[in-house]
Amino acid sequence: MRRHHRRRSSTPSVDFGEDEEDDEEETSSEARMKCVSCKEDYSSRDAGTCRECYEEASETEEELKREIEDLKAKVNFLRFWAPPDPLHHLHQQQRTVPLFSDVVLVASHDESGNSTPHPVPVPANRAVLASRSPVFRAMLENEMEESLSGTIKISDVSYDALRAFVTYLYTGDACLDELMACDLLVLAEKYQVKHLKTYCEKFLISKLNWENSLPNYAFAYQHSAKKLLDAALTLIMENMDKLSKREEYKELVDKDPRLVVEIYEAYLSKQVNTAVHKDPVAKA
Amino acid sequence: MRRHHRRRSSTPSVDFGEDEEDDEEETSSEARMKCVSCKEDYSSRDAGTCRECYEEASETEEELKREIEDLKAKVNFLRFWAPPDPLHHLHQQQRTVPLFSDVVLVASHDESGNSTPHPVPVPANRAVLASRSPVFRAMLENEMEESLSGTIKISDVSYDALRAFVTYLYTGDACLDELMACDLLVLAEKYQVKHLKTYCEKFLISKLNWENSLPNYAFAYQHSAKKLLDAALTLIMENMDKLSKREEYKELVDKDPRLVVEIYEAYLSKQVNTAVHKDPVAKA
Numbered sequence: 001m002r003r004h005h006r007r008r009s010s011t012p013s014v015d016f017g018e019d020e021e022d023d024e025e026e027t028s029s030e031a032r033m034k035c036v037s038c039k040e041d042y043s044s045r046d047a048g049t050c051r052e053c054y055e056e057a058s059e060t061e062e063e064l065k066r067e068i069e070d071l072k073a074k075v076n077f078l079r080f081w082a083p084p085d086p087l088h089h090l091h092q093q094q095r096t097v098p099l100f101s102d103v104v105l106v107a108s109h110d111e112s113g114n115s116t117p118h119p120v121p122v123p124a125n126r127a128v129l130a131s132r133s134p135v136f137r138a139m140l141e142n143e144m145e146e147s148l149s150g151t152i153k154i155s156d157v158s159y160d161a162l163r164a165f166v167t168y169l170y171t172g173d174a175c176l177d178e179l180m181a182c183d184l185l186v187l188a189e190k191y192q193v194k195h196l197k198t199y200c201e202k203f204l205i206s207k208l209n210w211e212n213s214l215p216n217y218a219f220a221y222q223h224s225a226k227k228l229l230d231a232a233l234t235l236i237m238e239n240m241d242k243l244s245k246r247e248e249y250k251e252l253v254d255k256d257p258r259l260v261v262e263i264y265e266a267y268l269s270k271q272v273n274t275a276v277h278k279d280p281v282a283k284a
Numbered sequence: 285m286r287r288h289h290r291r292r293s294s295t296p297s298v299d300f301g302e303d304e305e306d307d308e309e310e311t312s313s314e315a316r317m318k319c320v321s322c323k324e325d326y327s328s329r330d331a332g333t334c335r336e337c338y339e340e341a342s343e344t345e346e347e348l349k350r351e352i353e354d355l356k357a358k359v360n361f362l363r364f365w366a367p368p369d370p371l372h373h374l375h376q377q378q379r380t381v382p383l384f385s386d387v388v389l390v391a392s393h394d395e396s397g398n399s400t401p402h403p404v405p406v407p408a409n410r411a412v413l414a415s416r417s418p419v420f421r422a423m424l425e426n427e428m429e430e431s432l433s434g435t436i437k438i439s440d441v442s443y444d445a446l447r448a449f450v451t452y453l454y455t456g457d458a459c460l461d462e463l464m465a466c467d468l469l470v471l472a473e474k475y476q477v478k479h480l481k482t483y484c485e486k487f488l489i490s491k492l493n494w495e496n497s498l499p500n501y502a503f504a505y506q507h508s509a510k511k512l513l514d515a516a517l518t519l520i521m522e523n524m525d526k527l528s529k530r531e532e533y534k535e536l537v538d539k540d541p542r543l544v545v546e547i548y549e550a551y552l553s554k555q556v557n558t559a560v561h562k563d564p565v566a567k568a
Binding site: 048 | 322326331351356360361362409415416
Protein backbone atom coordinates (compact mmCIF):
# COMPACT_ATOMS: atom_id res chain seq x y z
CA MET A 1 0.00 0.00 0.00
CA ARG A 2 1.52 3.30 -1.10
CA ARG A 3 1.27 6.42 1.01
CA HIS A 4 -0.10 9.54 -0.62
CA HIS A 5 2.38 11.97 -2.14
CA ARG A 6 2.46 15.18 -0.17
CA ARG A 7 4.48 16.94 -2.83
CA ARG A 8 6.65 16.11 -5.78
CA SER A 9 10.26 17.15 -5.89
CA SER A 10 11.20 19.35 -8.82
CA THR A 11 14.11 17.01 -9.59
CA PRO A 12 13.43 13.35 -10.16
CA SER A 13 16.75 12.39 -8.56
CA VAL A 14 17.42 11.62 -4.92
CA ASP A 15 17.23 14.80 -2.86
CA PHE A 16 18.54 14.65 0.66
CA GLY A 17 18.37 17.44 3.13
CA GLU A 18 16.11 19.58 1.00
CA ASP A 19 12.98 18.14 2.58
CA GLU A 20 14.19 18.94 6.00
CA GLU A 21 14.43 22.67 5.33
CA ASP A 22 11.16 22.85 3.41
CA ASP A 23 9.20 20.79 5.85
CA GLU A 24 10.51 22.37 8.99
CA GLU A 25 8.12 25.26 8.55
CA GLU A 26 5.16 22.97 7.96
CA THR A 27 5.67 20.49 10.79
CA SER A 28 8.32 21.66 13.15
CA SER A 29 7.57 18.97 15.78
CA GLU A 30 8.06 16.02 13.39
CA ALA A 31 10.54 15.90 10.53
CA ARG A 32 9.24 14.45 7.27
CA MET A 33 11.55 12.86 4.74
CA LYS A 34 11.25 11.63 1.20
CA CYS A 35 12.04 7.97 0.73
CA VAL A 36 14.91 7.64 -1.78
CA SER A 37 13.33 4.45 -3.11
CA CYS A 38 9.57 5.04 -3.52
CA LYS A 39 9.93 8.86 -3.50
CA GLU A 40 7.03 9.24 -1.07
CA ASP A 41 7.09 11.29 2.12
CA TYR A 42 7.31 9.54 5.45
CA SER A 43 7.62 10.53 9.09
CA SER A 44 10.43 9.45 11.40
CA ARG A 45 8.03 6.84 12.86
CA ASP A 46 8.10 5.02 9.48
CA ALA A 47 11.84 5.42 8.97
CA GLY A 48 13.76 2.45 7.57
CA THR A 49 17.44 2.76 6.79
CA CYS A 50 20.01 5.51 6.69
CA ARG A 51 21.27 6.66 3.34
CA GLU A 52 24.55 4.77 3.59
CA CYS A 53 22.79 1.44 4.19
CA TYR A 54 20.34 2.15 1.38
CA GLU A 55 23.21 2.74 -1.03
CA GLU A 56 24.99 -0.40 0.11
CA ALA A 57 21.81 -2.45 -0.28
CA SER A 58 21.23 -1.09 -3.78
CA GLU A 59 24.76 -2.05 -4.80
CA THR A 60 24.29 -5.52 -3.32
CA GLU A 61 21.06 -5.96 -5.25
CA GLU A 62 22.72 -4.98 -8.50
CA GLU A 63 25.58 -7.40 -7.83
CA LEU A 64 23.18 -10.24 -7.06
CA LYS A 65 21.26 -9.56 -10.27
CA ARG A 66 24.47 -9.60 -12.30
CA GLU A 67 25.45 -12.89 -10.66
CA ILE A 68 22.05 -14.34 -11.58
CA GLU A 69 22.48 -13.28 -15.21
CA ASP A 70 25.93 -14.89 -15.32
CA LEU A 71 24.64 -18.11 -13.75
CA LYS A 72 21.69 -18.26 -16.14
CA ALA A 73 24.03 -17.89 -19.10
CA LYS A 74 26.20 -20.67 -17.67
CA VAL A 75 23.19 -22.96 -17.22
CA ASN A 76 22.23 -22.32 -20.83
CA PHE A 77 25.76 -23.09 -21.94
CA LEU A 78 26.01 -26.30 -19.90
CA ARG A 79 22.56 -27.75 -20.59
CA PHE A 80 22.28 -30.29 -23.36
CA TRP A 81 19.52 -30.37 -25.92
CA ALA A 82 16.77 -32.75 -24.92
CA PRO A 83 17.14 -36.06 -26.77
CA PRO A 84 14.59 -36.37 -29.59
CA ASP A 85 11.36 -38.19 -28.84
CA PRO A 86 11.25 -41.22 -31.16
CA LEU A 87 7.45 -41.41 -30.84
CA HIS A 88 6.91 -37.82 -31.97
CA HIS A 89 10.04 -37.38 -34.00
CA LEU A 90 8.34 -37.53 -37.39
CA HIS A 91 5.82 -34.86 -36.43
CA GLN A 92 8.33 -32.44 -35.06
CA GLN A 93 8.96 -29.45 -37.23
CA GLN A 94 12.05 -28.31 -35.44
CA ARG A 95 15.32 -29.96 -36.29
CA THR A 96 16.87 -31.58 -33.25
CA VAL A 97 20.59 -31.62 -32.64
CA PRO A 98 22.10 -35.05 -33.35
CA LEU A 99 22.48 -37.12 -30.21
CA PHE A 100 25.41 -39.38 -31.18
CA SER A 101 23.58 -41.90 -29.02
CA ASP A 102 25.56 -44.90 -27.78
CA VAL A 103 23.00 -46.43 -25.42
CA VAL A 104 19.20 -46.79 -25.15
CA LEU A 105 16.90 -46.90 -22.15
CA VAL A 106 13.78 -49.03 -22.25
CA ALA A 107 10.76 -48.87 -19.96
CA SER A 108 10.44 -52.57 -19.21
CA HIS A 109 7.01 -52.22 -17.59
CA ASP A 110 4.83 -49.63 -19.24
CA GLU A 111 2.07 -48.85 -16.75
CA SER A 112 0.65 -45.92 -18.68
CA GLY A 113 -1.76 -48.13 -20.62
CA ASN A 114 0.22 -47.39 -23.74
CA SER A 115 -0.66 -50.08 -26.25
CA THR A 116 2.73 -50.12 -28.00
CA PRO A 117 3.48 -53.82 -28.30
CA HIS A 118 7.25 -53.30 -28.14
CA PRO A 119 8.57 -50.67 -25.75
CA VAL A 120 10.07 -47.68 -27.55
CA PRO A 121 13.73 -47.21 -26.65
CA VAL A 122 14.86 -43.76 -25.47
CA PRO A 123 18.27 -42.91 -26.94
CA ALA A 124 20.97 -41.40 -24.72
CA ASN A 125 24.73 -41.07 -24.18
CA ARG A 126 26.74 -43.16 -21.77
CA ALA A 127 28.80 -40.09 -20.89
CA VAL A 128 25.73 -38.07 -19.89
CA LEU A 129 24.12 -40.88 -17.89
CA ALA A 130 27.38 -41.67 -16.04
CA SER A 131 27.96 -38.00 -15.31
CA ARG A 132 24.50 -37.50 -13.76
CA SER A 133 23.99 -40.74 -11.83
CA PRO A 134 26.48 -42.85 -9.84
CA VAL A 135 24.22 -45.86 -10.43
CA PHE A 136 24.41 -45.51 -14.22
CA ARG A 137 28.11 -44.83 -13.86
CA ALA A 138 28.75 -48.12 -12.03
CA MET A 139 26.53 -49.93 -14.51
CA LEU A 140 28.31 -48.56 -17.58
CA GLU A 141 31.84 -48.36 -16.25
CA ASN A 142 31.96 -52.02 -15.39
CA GLU A 143 31.36 -54.67 -17.98
CA MET A 144 27.82 -55.30 -16.86
CA GLU A 145 25.03 -56.60 -19.07
CA GLU A 146 23.74 -53.08 -19.74
CA SER A 147 27.17 -51.87 -20.81
CA LEU A 148 27.75 -54.80 -23.17
CA SER A 149 24.30 -54.77 -24.76
CA GLY A 150 23.91 -50.98 -24.86
CA THR A 151 20.38 -51.34 -23.47
CA ILE A 152 19.35 -50.26 -19.97
CA LYS A 153 16.02 -51.63 -18.80
CA ILE A 154 14.15 -49.42 -16.35
CA SER A 155 11.43 -51.32 -14.53
CA ASP A 156 8.02 -50.09 -13.32
CA VAL A 157 8.00 -46.85 -15.24
CA SER A 158 5.87 -45.41 -18.01
CA TYR A 159 7.40 -44.36 -21.29
CA ASP A 160 6.50 -40.73 -20.57
CA ALA A 161 8.17 -40.77 -17.16
CA LEU A 162 11.29 -42.40 -18.61
CA ARG A 163 11.50 -39.76 -21.32
CA ALA A 164 11.02 -36.98 -18.78
CA PHE A 165 13.75 -38.57 -16.65
CA VAL A 166 16.24 -38.69 -19.52
CA THR A 167 15.32 -35.15 -20.58
CA TYR A 168 16.03 -33.95 -17.04
CA LEU A 169 19.44 -35.62 -17.10
CA TYR A 170 20.23 -33.61 -20.25
CA THR A 171 18.63 -30.26 -19.47
CA GLY A 172 18.06 -30.01 -15.70
CA ASP A 173 14.40 -29.21 -16.44
CA ALA A 174 11.14 -31.11 -16.29
CA CYS A 175 7.51 -30.25 -16.88
CA LEU A 176 5.85 -31.53 -13.70
CA ASP A 177 2.40 -32.37 -12.44
CA GLU A 178 1.92 -34.23 -9.17
CA LEU A 179 1.93 -37.68 -10.78
CA MET A 180 5.04 -36.95 -12.84
CA ALA A 181 6.80 -35.47 -9.79
CA CYS A 182 6.15 -38.71 -7.89
CA ASP A 183 7.34 -40.88 -10.80
CA LEU A 184 10.50 -38.81 -11.23
CA LEU A 185 11.21 -38.74 -7.50
CA VAL A 186 11.13 -42.55 -7.47
CA LEU A 187 13.54 -42.69 -10.43
CA ALA A 188 15.75 -40.02 -8.88
CA GLU A 189 16.00 -42.02 -5.67
CA LYS A 190 16.69 -45.28 -7.50
CA TYR A 191 19.43 -43.78 -9.70
CA GLN A 192 20.74 -41.36 -7.06
CA VAL A 193 20.09 -38.17 -9.00
CA LYS A 194 19.97 -35.85 -5.98
CA HIS A 195 19.26 -32.68 -7.92
CA LEU A 196 16.13 -34.18 -9.47
CA LYS A 197 14.94 -35.58 -6.15
CA THR A 198 15.19 -32.12 -4.55
CA TYR A 199 13.42 -30.60 -7.56
CA CYS A 200 10.48 -33.04 -7.28
CA GLU A 201 10.32 -32.67 -3.50
CA LYS A 202 10.08 -28.88 -3.79
CA PHE A 203 7.29 -29.23 -6.33
CA LEU A 204 5.32 -31.68 -4.17
CA ILE A 205 5.76 -29.46 -1.09
CA SER A 206 4.37 -26.54 -3.09
CA LYS A 207 1.25 -28.64 -3.83
CA LEU A 208 0.73 -29.88 -0.25
CA ASN A 209 -2.56 -29.22 1.54
CA TRP A 210 -4.24 -30.91 4.47
CA GLU A 211 -6.30 -33.12 2.18
CA ASN A 212 -3.33 -34.68 0.36
CA SER A 213 -1.02 -34.62 3.38
CA LEU A 214 -1.56 -38.29 4.36
CA PRO A 215 -0.76 -39.91 0.98
CA ASN A 216 2.18 -37.50 0.58
CA TYR A 217 3.44 -38.46 4.03
CA ALA A 218 3.26 -42.18 3.18
CA PHE A 219 4.97 -41.56 -0.18
CA ALA A 220 7.72 -39.45 1.39
CA TYR A 221 8.29 -42.08 4.05
CA GLN A 222 8.63 -44.82 1.46
CA HIS A 223 11.15 -42.86 -0.61
CA SER A 224 13.13 -41.15 2.16
CA ALA A 225 12.07 -37.67 1.07
CA LYS A 226 12.85 -35.94 4.37
CA LYS A 227 11.68 -32.42 3.54
CA LEU A 228 8.39 -33.57 2.06
CA LEU A 229 7.93 -35.87 5.07
CA ASP A 230 8.42 -32.99 7.53
CA ALA A 231 6.13 -30.65 5.61
CA ALA A 232 3.39 -33.28 5.34
CA LEU A 233 3.71 -34.22 9.02
CA THR A 234 3.32 -30.59 10.09
CA LEU A 235 0.09 -30.35 8.07
CA ILE A 236 -1.18 -33.67 9.40
CA MET A 237 -0.62 -32.62 13.01
CA GLU A 238 -2.50 -29.39 12.44
CA ASN A 239 -5.48 -31.31 11.06
CA MET A 240 -5.51 -34.52 13.11
CA ASP A 241 -9.21 -34.33 14.02
CA LYS A 242 -10.38 -33.94 10.42
CA LEU A 243 -7.91 -36.43 8.96
CA SER A 244 -8.64 -39.26 11.39
CA LYS A 245 -12.19 -39.42 10.01
CA ARG A 246 -11.11 -39.78 6.39
CA GLU A 247 -10.92 -42.87 4.23
CA GLU A 248 -7.17 -42.40 3.53
CA TYR A 249 -6.53 -42.53 7.24
CA LYS A 250 -8.36 -45.86 7.61
CA GLU A 251 -6.55 -47.25 4.58
CA LEU A 252 -3.20 -46.22 6.02
CA VAL A 253 -4.04 -47.88 9.36
CA ASP A 254 -4.81 -51.10 7.48
CA LYS A 255 -1.85 -50.92 5.13
CA ASP A 256 0.93 -49.49 7.28
CA PRO A 257 -0.07 -49.11 10.95
CA ARG A 258 3.53 -48.45 11.96
CA LEU A 259 3.47 -45.21 9.96
CA VAL A 260 0.30 -44.12 11.75
CA VAL A 261 1.98 -44.85 15.07
CA GLU A 262 4.84 -42.53 14.08
CA ILE A 263 2.35 -39.78 13.31
CA TYR A 264 0.76 -40.20 16.77
CA GLU A 265 4.16 -40.22 18.44
CA ALA A 266 5.07 -36.96 16.69
CA TYR A 267 1.66 -35.53 17.66
CA LEU A 268 2.10 -36.47 21.29
CA SER A 269 5.63 -35.10 21.40
CA LYS A 270 4.40 -31.81 19.92
CA GLN A 271 1.61 -31.55 22.49
CA VAL A 272 4.03 -32.15 25.36
CA ASN A 273 6.40 -29.53 23.97
CA THR A 274 3.59 -27.03 23.59
CA ALA A 275 2.49 -27.66 27.18
CA VAL A 276 6.04 -27.15 28.47
CA HIS A 277 6.31 -23.97 26.43
CA LYS A 278 3.05 -22.62 27.86
CA ASP A 279 3.90 -23.59 31.43
CA PRO A 280 7.68 -23.80 31.89
CA VAL A 281 7.24 -24.79 35.55
CA ALA A 282 5.65 -28.11 34.50
CA LYS A 283 9.01 -29.03 33.00
CA ALA A 284 10.69 -29.17 36.39
CA MET B 285 32.49 4.58 7.20
CA ARG B 286 30.25 3.86 10.17
CA ARG B 287 28.80 6.64 12.26
CA HIS B 288 29.33 6.55 16.00
CA HIS B 289 26.69 4.84 18.12
CA ARG B 290 24.87 7.40 20.21
CA ARG B 291 23.16 4.73 22.25
CA ARG B 292 22.39 1.03 22.06
CA SER B 293 18.84 -0.21 22.01
CA SER B 294 18.00 -2.63 24.81
CA THR B 295 16.43 -5.02 22.29
CA PRO B 296 18.53 -6.22 19.36
CA SER B 297 15.45 -6.26 17.14
CA VAL B 298 14.16 -3.46 14.94
CA ASP B 299 12.61 -0.70 17.04
CA PHE B 300 10.59 1.90 15.22
CA GLY B 301 9.10 4.98 16.79
CA GLU B 302 10.86 4.51 20.07
CA ASP B 303 13.76 6.74 19.02
CA GLU B 304 11.46 9.51 18.12
CA GLU B 305 10.07 9.80 21.63
CA ASP B 306 13.44 9.41 23.37
CA ASP B 307 15.29 11.79 21.12
CA GLU B 308 12.68 14.49 20.97
CA GLU B 309 13.80 15.79 24.34
CA GLU B 310 17.48 15.81 23.37
CA THR B 311 17.21 17.44 19.95
CA SER B 312 13.79 18.84 19.40
CA SER B 313 14.75 20.73 16.25
CA GLU B 314 16.03 17.63 14.42
CA ALA B 315 14.55 14.15 14.72
CA ARG B 316 17.09 11.35 15.05
CA MET B 317 16.29 7.80 14.02
CA LYS B 318 17.94 4.43 14.36
CA CYS B 319 18.74 2.72 11.08
CA VAL B 320 16.99 -0.66 10.99
CA SER B 321 19.94 -2.11 9.08
CA CYS B 322 23.17 -0.89 10.76
CA LYS B 323 21.42 0.00 14.04
CA GLU B 324 23.21 3.35 14.20
CA ASP B 325 21.53 6.69 14.80
CA TYR B 326 21.11 9.11 11.94
CA SER B 327 19.52 12.48 11.35
CA SER B 328 16.83 13.21 8.76
CA ARG B 329 19.56 14.69 6.56
CA ASP B 330 21.05 11.19 6.18
CA ALA B 331 17.71 9.44 5.73
CA GLY B 332 17.49 6.68 3.14
CA THR B 333 14.32 4.68 2.73
CA CYS B 334 11.03 4.35 4.53
CA ARG B 335 10.37 1.19 6.50
CA GLU B 336 8.10 -0.32 3.84
CA CYS B 337 10.75 -0.01 1.13
CA TYR B 338 13.39 -1.39 3.47
CA GLU B 339 11.27 -4.48 4.14
CA GLU B 340 10.55 -4.97 0.44
CA ALA B 341 14.24 -4.64 -0.39
CA SER B 342 15.17 -7.20 2.28
CA GLU B 343 12.68 -9.68 0.88
CA THR B 344 13.99 -9.09 -2.63
CA GLU B 345 17.55 -9.70 -1.46
CA GLU B 346 16.56 -12.99 0.18
CA GLU B 347 14.74 -14.09 -2.98
CA LEU B 348 17.73 -13.22 -5.15
CA LYS B 349 20.03 -15.19 -2.84
CA ARG B 350 17.75 -18.23 -3.00
CA GLU B 351 17.69 -17.96 -6.79
CA ILE B 352 21.50 -17.87 -6.82
CA GLU B 353 21.68 -21.00 -4.66
CA ASP B 354 19.27 -22.82 -6.99
CA LEU B 355 21.22 -21.75 -10.07
CA LYS B 356 24.53 -22.81 -8.53
CA ALA B 357 23.08 -26.24 -7.75
CA LYS B 358 21.86 -26.48 -11.34
CA VAL B 359 25.26 -25.51 -12.73
CA ASN B 360 26.84 -28.23 -10.56
CA PHE B 361 24.32 -30.75 -11.81
CA LEU B 362 24.77 -29.82 -15.47
CA ARG B 363 28.55 -29.50 -15.56
CA PHE B 364 30.52 -32.49 -16.74
CA TRP B 365 33.68 -33.74 -15.15
CA ALA B 366 36.76 -32.42 -16.92
CA PRO B 367 38.21 -35.02 -19.26
CA PRO B 368 41.35 -36.61 -17.79
CA ASP B 369 44.69 -35.16 -18.81
CA PRO B 370 46.59 -37.94 -20.60
CA LEU B 371 49.91 -36.21 -19.85
CA HIS B 372 49.33 -36.08 -16.10
CA HIS B 373 46.95 -38.97 -15.79
CA LEU B 374 49.45 -41.36 -14.23
CA HIS B 375 50.39 -38.86 -11.55
CA GLN B 376 46.85 -38.03 -10.56
CA GLN B 377 45.76 -39.51 -7.28
CA GLN B 378 42.10 -38.81 -7.80
CA ARG B 379 40.08 -41.23 -9.86
CA THR B 380 38.46 -39.52 -12.79
CA VAL B 381 35.03 -40.44 -14.07
CA PRO B 382 35.18 -42.49 -17.27
CA LEU B 383 34.77 -40.36 -20.36
CA PHE B 384 33.31 -42.94 -22.80
CA SER B 385 35.29 -40.95 -25.35
CA ASP B 386 34.37 -41.35 -29.01
CA VAL B 387 36.58 -38.66 -30.55
CA VAL B 388 39.98 -37.07 -29.93
CA LEU B 389 41.25 -33.54 -30.51
CA VAL B 390 44.85 -32.98 -31.53
CA ALA B 391 46.84 -29.75 -31.40
CA SER B 392 48.31 -29.88 -34.90
CA HIS B 393 50.79 -27.02 -34.30
CA ASP B 394 52.18 -26.99 -30.83
CA GLU B 395 53.61 -23.49 -30.34
CA SER B 396 54.36 -23.87 -26.64
CA GLY B 397 57.82 -25.27 -27.31
CA ASN B 398 56.64 -28.60 -25.96
CA SER B 399 59.11 -31.16 -27.16
CA THR B 400 56.62 -34.03 -27.41
CA PRO B 401 57.44 -35.53 -30.83
CA HIS B 402 53.87 -36.76 -31.40
CA PRO B 403 51.03 -34.50 -30.30
CA VAL B 404 49.05 -35.94 -27.37
CA PRO B 405 45.39 -36.42 -28.27
CA VAL B 406 42.77 -34.92 -25.95
CA PRO B 407 39.82 -37.33 -25.57
CA ALA B 408 36.26 -36.01 -25.78
CA ASN B 409 32.66 -36.87 -26.69
CA ARG B 410 31.04 -36.01 -30.00
CA ALA B 411 27.80 -35.25 -28.14
CA VAL B 412 29.48 -32.68 -25.88
CA LEU B 413 31.44 -31.00 -28.69
CA ALA B 414 28.36 -30.80 -30.94
CA SER B 415 26.25 -29.44 -28.10
CA ARG B 416 28.68 -26.61 -27.31
CA SER B 417 29.86 -25.52 -30.75
CA PRO B 418 27.91 -25.23 -34.01
CA VAL B 419 31.23 -25.65 -35.87
CA PHE B 420 31.95 -29.01 -34.22
CA ARG B 421 28.32 -29.92 -34.75
CA ALA B 422 28.51 -29.36 -38.51
CA MET B 423 31.84 -31.18 -38.62
CA LEU B 424 30.57 -34.25 -36.76
CA GLU B 425 27.02 -34.37 -38.03
CA ASN B 426 28.08 -34.55 -41.64
CA GLU B 427 30.32 -37.30 -42.88
CA MET B 428 33.39 -35.12 -42.89
CA GLU B 429 36.93 -36.36 -42.48
CA GLU B 430 36.90 -35.59 -38.74
CA SER B 431 33.71 -37.54 -38.21
CA LEU B 432 34.95 -40.57 -40.11
CA SER B 433 38.42 -40.66 -38.54
CA GLY B 434 37.34 -39.66 -35.04
CA THR B 435 40.23 -37.17 -34.91
CA ILE B 436 39.78 -33.40 -34.98
CA LYS B 437 42.93 -31.43 -35.72
CA ILE B 438 43.07 -27.98 -34.14
CA SER B 439 45.70 -25.80 -35.75
CA ASP B 440 47.92 -23.11 -34.19
CA VAL B 441 47.23 -23.98 -30.61
CA SER B 442 49.33 -25.27 -27.73
CA TYR B 443 48.46 -28.53 -26.00
CA ASP B 444 47.68 -26.63 -22.78
CA ALA B 445 45.29 -24.24 -24.52
CA LEU B 446 43.57 -27.12 -26.29
CA ARG B 447 43.09 -28.96 -23.00
CA ALA B 448 41.77 -25.80 -21.32
CA PHE B 449 39.39 -25.34 -24.26
CA VAL B 450 38.00 -28.89 -23.99
CA THR B 451 37.76 -28.59 -20.20
CA TYR B 452 35.73 -25.42 -20.63
CA LEU B 453 33.34 -27.18 -23.01
CA TYR B 454 32.74 -29.78 -20.27
CA THR B 455 32.66 -27.62 -17.16
CA GLY B 456 32.06 -23.99 -18.15
CA ASP B 457 35.19 -23.05 -16.18
CA ALA B 458 38.76 -22.14 -17.05
CA CYS B 459 41.80 -21.09 -15.10
CA LEU B 460 42.89 -17.94 -16.94
CA ASP B 461 45.91 -15.74 -17.21
CA GLU B 462 46.18 -13.10 -19.94
CA LEU B 463 47.91 -15.41 -22.42
CA MET B 464 45.45 -18.24 -21.86
CA ALA B 465 42.50 -15.82 -22.13
CA CYS B 466 43.79 -14.70 -25.55
CA ASP B 467 44.35 -18.29 -26.72
CA LEU B 468 40.89 -19.36 -25.59
CA LEU B 469 39.22 -16.29 -27.08
CA VAL B 470 40.74 -17.18 -30.46
CA LEU B 471 39.47 -20.77 -30.15
CA ALA B 472 36.06 -19.56 -28.94
CA GLU B 473 35.74 -17.31 -31.97
CA LYS B 474 36.87 -20.03 -34.39
CA TYR B 475 34.48 -22.65 -33.01
CA GLN B 476 31.69 -20.18 -32.17
CA VAL B 477 31.56 -20.87 -28.44
CA LYS B 478 29.96 -17.55 -27.46
CA HIS B 479 29.91 -18.21 -23.72
CA LEU B 480 33.68 -18.78 -23.64
CA LYS B 481 34.35 -15.71 -25.79
CA THR B 482 32.39 -13.52 -23.37
CA TYR B 483 34.19 -15.13 -20.42
CA CYS B 484 37.64 -14.37 -21.90
CA GLU B 485 36.63 -10.86 -22.93
CA LYS B 486 35.47 -10.06 -19.39
CA PHE B 487 38.75 -11.35 -18.00
CA LEU B 488 40.85 -9.30 -20.45
CA ILE B 489 38.79 -6.17 -19.73
CA SER B 490 39.45 -6.67 -16.01
CA LYS B 491 43.20 -6.67 -16.76
CA LEU B 492 43.18 -3.60 -19.03
CA ASN B 493 45.36 -0.61 -18.23
CA TRP B 494 46.71 2.22 -20.34
CA GLU B 495 49.98 0.40 -20.90
CA ASN B 496 48.45 -2.75 -22.42
CA SER B 497 45.56 -0.92 -24.11
CA LEU B 498 47.18 -0.76 -27.57
CA PRO B 499 47.99 -4.49 -27.99
CA ASN B 500 44.58 -5.34 -26.52
CA TYR B 501 42.92 -2.99 -28.98
CA ALA B 502 44.70 -4.61 -31.92
CA PHE B 503 43.86 -8.09 -30.60
CA ALA B 504 40.19 -7.23 -30.03
CA TYR B 505 39.98 -5.72 -33.52
CA GLN B 506 41.42 -8.86 -35.11
CA HIS B 507 38.99 -11.17 -33.29
CA SER B 508 35.84 -9.02 -33.31
CA ALA B 509 35.76 -8.72 -29.52
CA LYS B 510 33.52 -5.64 -29.42
CA LYS B 511 33.43 -5.05 -25.67
CA LEU B 512 37.19 -5.39 -25.26
CA LEU B 513 37.67 -3.13 -28.28
CA ASP B 514 35.49 -0.39 -26.79
CA ALA B 515 37.12 -0.64 -23.36
CA ALA B 516 40.62 -0.50 -24.85
CA LEU B 517 39.71 2.42 -27.13
CA THR B 518 38.40 4.44 -24.19
CA LEU B 519 41.69 3.93 -22.35
CA ILE B 520 43.74 4.75 -25.45
CA MET B 521 41.89 8.02 -26.02
CA GLU B 522 42.47 9.05 -22.42
CA ASN B 523 46.21 8.45 -22.80
CA MET B 524 46.90 9.48 -26.39
CA ASP B 525 49.86 11.73 -25.57
CA LYS B 526 51.70 9.06 -23.56
CA LEU B 527 50.85 6.19 -25.91
CA SER B 528 51.93 7.91 -29.12
CA LYS B 529 55.49 7.99 -27.77
CA ARG B 530 55.63 4.28 -27.05
CA GLU B 531 57.24 1.49 -29.06
CA GLU B 532 53.94 -0.45 -29.41
CA TYR B 533 52.43 2.59 -31.08
CA LYS B 534 55.21 2.79 -33.64
CA GLU B 535 54.95 -0.95 -34.27
CA LEU B 536 51.22 -0.68 -34.82
CA VAL B 537 51.69 2.19 -37.28
CA ASP B 538 54.09 -0.02 -39.25
CA LYS B 539 52.03 -3.17 -39.01
CA ASP B 540 48.47 -1.94 -39.29
CA PRO B 541 48.23 1.78 -40.03
CA ARG B 542 44.51 1.49 -40.81
CA LEU B 543 43.88 0.55 -37.17
CA VAL B 544 45.79 3.62 -36.01
CA VAL B 545 43.70 5.77 -38.34
CA GLU B 546 40.56 4.39 -36.70
CA ILE B 547 41.91 5.36 -33.29
CA TYR B 548 42.56 8.94 -34.49
CA GLU B 549 39.12 9.13 -36.06
CA ALA B 550 37.52 8.07 -32.77
CA TYR B 551 39.74 10.56 -30.94
CA LEU B 552 38.76 13.41 -33.23
CA SER B 553 35.08 12.55 -33.02
CA LYS B 554 35.31 12.52 -29.22
CA GLN B 555 37.04 15.93 -29.21
CA VAL B 556 34.39 17.42 -31.47
CA ASN B 557 31.63 16.00 -29.26
CA THR B 558 33.29 17.39 -26.14
CA ALA B 559 33.60 20.81 -27.77
CA VAL B 560 29.94 20.82 -28.78
CA HIS B 561 28.99 19.76 -25.27
CA LYS B 562 31.03 22.59 -23.74
CA ASP B 563 29.76 25.22 -26.17
CA PRO B 564 26.36 24.25 -27.60
CA VAL B 565 26.24 27.42 -29.74
CA ALA B 566 29.21 26.15 -31.80
CA LYS B 567 26.94 23.40 -33.06
CA ALA B 568 24.69 25.81 -34.97
